[in-house]
Amino acid sequence: MNHTFRKIGVLTSGGDASGMNCVVRAVVRAALERGATPVAIEMGYKGLMENHMHEMGPRDVSNIINRGGTILYSDRCHEFNSPEGVKKAAAICRENEIDCIICAGGDGTFRGAKDLCGEGIPCIGVPTTIDNDIASTDFSIGFDTAVNTIIAMVDRLRDTCESHARCNVVEVMGRGCGDLALYAGLAVGASAIITKEIPFNEQELIDRIHQSKLEGKRNYIIIVSENMGSQFSEDLAKRLQSETGVETKFARLAHVQRGGSPTARDRILASEMGYRAVELLYEGRQDLVVCQRDDKITEMDIRFALTLDRFHKGKLTDDELAAIPAEELAQYQAISDQITARFNELYRINQIISI
Numbered sequence: 001m002n003h004t005f006r007k008i009g010v011l012t013s014g015g016d017a018s019g020m021n022c023v024v025r026a027v028v029r030a031a032l033e034r035g036a037t038p039v040a041i042e043m044g045y046k047g048l049m050e051n052h053m054h055e056m057g058p059r060d061v062s063n064i065i066n067r068g069g070t071i072l073y074s075d076r077c078h079e080f081n082s083p084e085g086v087k088k089a090a091a092i093c094r095e096n097e098i099d100c101i102i103c104a105g106g107d108g109t110f111r112g113a114k115d116l117c118g119e120g121i122p123c124i125g126v127p128t129t130i131d132n133d134i135a136s137t138d139f140s141i142g143f144d145t146a147v148n149t150i151i152a153m154v155d156r157l158r159d160t161c162e163s164h165a166r167c168n169v170v171e172v173m174g175r176g177c178g179d180l181a182l183y184a185g186l187a188v189g190a191s192a193i194i195t196k197e198i199p200f201n202e203q204e205l206i207d208r209i210h211q212s213k214l215e216g217k218r219n220y221i222i223i224v225s226e227n228m229g230s231q232f233s234e235d236l237a238k239r240l241q242s243e244t245g246v247e248t249k250f251a252r253l254a255h256v257q258r259g260g261s262p263t264a265r266d267r268i269l270a271s272e273m274g275y276r277a278v279e280l281l282y283e284g285r286q287d288l289v290v291c292q293r294d295d296k297i298t299e300m301d302i303r304f305a306l307t308l309d310r311f312h313k314g315k316l317t318d319d320e321l322a323a324i325p326a327e328e329l330a331q332y333q334a335i336s337d338q339i340t341a342r343f344n345e346l347y348r349i350n351q352i353i354s355i
């Protein structure tokens with residue numbers, strides 16, 4: 001059965017990420033090609049609740065493929081978090097003939113999409129966050145651009161550390177997981193990658209610095225994930241200086257990691273995922289998140305994806321775990337183990353080749 005839609009909404013929610021505009025562009029152009037009217041919903045779910053929306057034509061998404069941030073803006077919306085708020089949002093969709101919505105964001109965005117599905121508004125989630133902390137996809141849109149931004153910043157720090165025989169502790173983002181620290185750390189040849197997923201032995205790091213200094217090493221880059229806590233990295237820089245005698249500087253890259261023109265990888269991933277989201281709707285499918293698994297664009301049930309994410313992050317309560325059928329639990333465990341194994345392998349490699 002062919003599905004038709006009058007208007008297809010698109011919104012971006014949560015922390016912005018480079019590549020979000022590529023998603024919007026792909027959704028708008030794919031919807032127009034199918035004969036639907038794309039509707040831009042501004043400021044995430046807040047714009048839906050407050051009717052900040054407008055129809056989009058092909059030229060409205062011109063010249064944005066190379067722009068960071070999101071032309072649809074993003075905001076937080078507490079009203080939408082309540083059942084009444086979701087019902088109100090669904091009513092607003094119906095009043096505006098918005099038959100379905102494509103929601104680009106992280107796990108919080110997917111929770112909102114699931115709730116809207118429950119009120120009869122088909123939704124498809126597209127994973128966009130620099131953190132890469134969405135278990136249903138190998139990579140989220142925005143992650144590659146953020147990693148490359150960190151690389152560009154840290155390569156510069158390495159230059160000056162080499163000139164002055166210094167150490168630089170660099171704190172990177174990643175409230176939910178240490179992927180930014182891990183991938184950027186490996187890519188810059190960090191002497192150490194410190195993130196909550198891996199037990200950290202400070203004395204071992206001090207000994208490594210002492211030993212490599214004796215062997216003639218002059219510069220030391222230490223990448224620390226913000227998930228180690230708000231003061232950890234700055235305090236570590238002071239301790240390393242006092243314990244090793246190497247002059248140690250500190251840099252917090254903060255929101256620099258969120259902006260910038262998306263990389264080719266993020267542009268292509270975003271275009272594929274945005275297009276696939278529209279295709280899924282026309283296949284009559286909903287309540288899904290688009291994901292990339294083993295280099296293929298595929299999809300996952302949104303409830304399964306959300307539970308998987310909470311399972312992997314250890315956020316499910318004992319009661320919730322007990323209520324999951326054994327076969328489903330085994331699926332969560334298998335995917336979670338794959339993610340952990342990959343993380344640990346990259347970390348292990350860096351420990352060996354980065355001395």
Ligand code: F6P
Pocket residue numbers: 015129130131173174175176226258
């Ligand atoms: O989730 C993306 C992210 O950049 C995190 O890495 C970071 O901790 C958080 O958002 C910062 O949130 P905000 O932009 O609200 O300060």
